[in-house]
Amino acid sequence: MAAEAEVAEVLEELRRLRARLPQLTGVLAASSDGFVLAQDGAAQAVESVAALTAAALGVAQRLAESTGQGAFRELLVRGESGYVATYAAGSTAVLTLLAEPRVNVGRLHLEARRSSTRVGELIDGALDRQETP
Numbered sequence: 156m157a158a159e160a161e162v163a164e165v166l167e168e169l170r171r172l173r174a175r176l177p178q179l180t181g182v183l184a185a186s187s188d189g190f191v192l193a194q195d196g197a198a199q200a201v202e203s204v205a206a207l208t209a210a211a212l213g214v215a216q217r218l219a220e221s222t223g224q225g226a227f228r229e230l231l232v233r234g235e236s237g238y239v240a241t242y243a244a245g246s247t248a249v250l251t252l253l254a255e256p257r258v259n260v261g262r263l264h265l266e267a268r269r270s271s272t273r274v275g276e277l278i279d280g281a282l283d284r285q286e287t288p
Contacts, residue, residue: 180197184249238258250270
């Protein structure tokens with residue numbers, strides 16, 4: 156997994172994202188198999204959210220591929236009390252956001268896409284360095 160320095164940078168990126176989008180109640184970076192890498196905000200059942208994100212990711216990947224839409228990029232769930240949005244973050248991780256119902260969804264996508272790219276770069280870079288002797 157990612158080295159300690161990269162995890163600290165991921166956490167800082169999550170904090171910057173929450174600063175840019177005050178309607179976020181929580182942000183979570185996790186491996187695609189449901190392992191929590193970093194989180195900021197709502198700490199309720201963070202491991203459960205990561206595990207559910209991994210399960211939803213599997214279904215979303217299959218759905219996108221089987222319908223000819225290509226590789227998974229993002230998933231948005233709107234509930235009565237707000238949103239859950241998941242974004243691909245590099246080749247092995249995802250970024251999951253919890254947002255209030257009053258969030259501007261366009262802005263949510265814009266900011267989350269930027270952050271998911273940065274988180275993916277950090278995690279993939281750490282993995283690449285671990286694999287290189």
